[in-house]
Amino acid sequence: MELAVDVQRLCKNYGSLRAVDNVSFRVEKGTSFGLLGLNGAGKTTTFKMMVSLIRPDSGTALVAGYDVVKEPMKVRTHIGYVAENPAFYPRMTTLETLHYICKLLNVPVNEAPQRIDSVLEMVGLMDKKNAYVGGYSRGMRHRLGLAQALLSEPKVLFLDEPTLGLDPLGAKNMRELIVRLRQENELTVLMSSHVLPEVESICDVVGIFDHGHLVAMDTIANLRSILSDSMNLELLLAKPNDKLVQALRLIPGVNQVEANGLRMDINTVKNIELRPLIMQEALNNNAQVIAFGLKESSLEDILLRLVQNELA
Numbered sequence: 001m002e003l004a005v006d007v008q009r010l011c012k013n014y015g016s017l018r019a020v021d022n023v024s025f026r027v028e029k030g031t032s033f034g035l036l037g038l039n040g041a042g043k044t045t046t047f048k049m050m051v052s053l054i055r056p057d058s059g060t061a062l063v064a065g066y067d068v069v070k071e072p073m074k075v076r077t078h079i080g081y082v083a084e085n086p087a088f089y090p091r092m093t094t095l096e097t098l099h100y101i102c103k104l105l106n107v108p109v110n111e112a113p114q115r116i117d118s119v120l121e122m123v124g125l126m127d128k129k130n131a132y133v134g135g136y137s138r139g140m141r142h143r144l145g146l147a148q149a150l151l152s153e154p155k156v157l158f159l160d161e162p163t164l165g166l167d168p169l170g171a172k173n174m175r176e177l178i179v180r181l182r183q184e185n186e187l188t189v190l191m192s193s194h195v196l197p198e199v200e201s202i203c204d205v206v207g208i209f210d211h212g213h214l215v216a217m218d219t220i221a222n223l224r225s226i227l228s229d230s231m232n233l234e235l236l237l238a239k240p241n242d243k244l245v246q247a248l249r250l251i252p253g254v255n256q257v258e259a260n261g262l263r264m265d266i267n268t269v270k271n272i273e274l275r276p277l278i279m280q281e282a283l284n285n286n287a288q289v290i291a292f293g294l295k296e297s298s299l300e301d302i303l304l305r306l307v308q309n310e311l312a
């Protein structure tokens with residue numbers, strides 16, 4: 001197993017506030033890892049330590065094989081990082097901005113134009129070469145953020161809240177862009193978000209942050225099944241059917257049946273498949289079923305349960 005990131009017992013204090021508390025995790029090469037947590041959970045602080053912008057108080061972080069404290073320049077030239085709210089000089093054009101960043105990265109002068117063209121192509125800003133960044137929309141600024149992060153031809157990409165402040169269409173475009181870039185460039189992606197479906201659509205593994213702690217780390221499917229000791233089913237009917245409600249409540253393994261107009265929420269034990277039986281009862285009671293299926297718990301449910309578990 002080759003590691004792109006290896007974080008061990010990382011801590012960071014701001015005065016008396018422990019923003020990141022003894023956080024350890026490993027990210028395998030090629031994985032897409034999501035740091036999920038509410039505002040203030042410590043995601044940005046963790047990112048800044050991993051990209052060598054701030055020093056950890058204790059603990060270690062190896063990124064792309066380099067120690068963030070001992071070899072910060074190596075780290076910076078081997079990764080790409082898009083900060084939470086990417087900011088640029090408004091009176092520079094797109095090209096000027098990217099040439100400037102090439103200089104900071106020590107990209108050889110004769111190589112810079114090619115690299116710049118290639119990243120502009122990747123993020124779809126080719127036709128904005130001579131536009132002033134000050135006139136950019138938020139969505140374009142986020143894409144320029146990605147372009148500058150790709151200039152180093154990184155193998156590990158850090159994206160801190162990549163869709164923050166974008167409208168729904170802009171956010172969707174950004175998510176698709178991240179997925180595509182990841183595939184085309186065989187990137188390891190670490191991204192943070194408090195938008196749950198977003199992490200779900202991009203990441204293979206999630207780490208859940210709460211008050212500076214990493215409270216869980218697993219695939220989303222595993223987190224769901226570990227945390228739910230029951231199953232929630234949803235049945236939609238063309239007409240309300242009280243007899244069916246009564247009949248379902250008598251099925252062993254059905255914990256609860258709640259009728260909400262045309263929708264029935266059915267909670268059952270997890271380890272027995274009761275769906276065929278429930279369907280049969282619906283037929284027996286002449287219910288007109290429009291839809292029937294499993295209601296998956298959202299990542300938000302998972303987060304709330306984890307946080308509650310921790311508090312308890």
Ligand SMILES: Nc1ncnc2c1ncn2[C@@H]1O[C@H](COP(=O)(O)OP(=O)(O)O)[C@@H](O)[C@H]1O
Pocket residue numbers: 014017019037038039040041042043044045046
């Ligand atoms: N430069 C700073 N000085 C003091 N406190 C900070 C600073 N940066 C972050 N914090 C605090 O550290 C905690 C974690 O913040 P942050 O890492 O930004 O969380 P997140 O990115 O998950 O929203 C918060 O309580 C925040 O107020």
Ligand SMILES: [Mg+2]
Pocket residue numbers: 043044045084160161
């Ligand atoms: Mg943040």
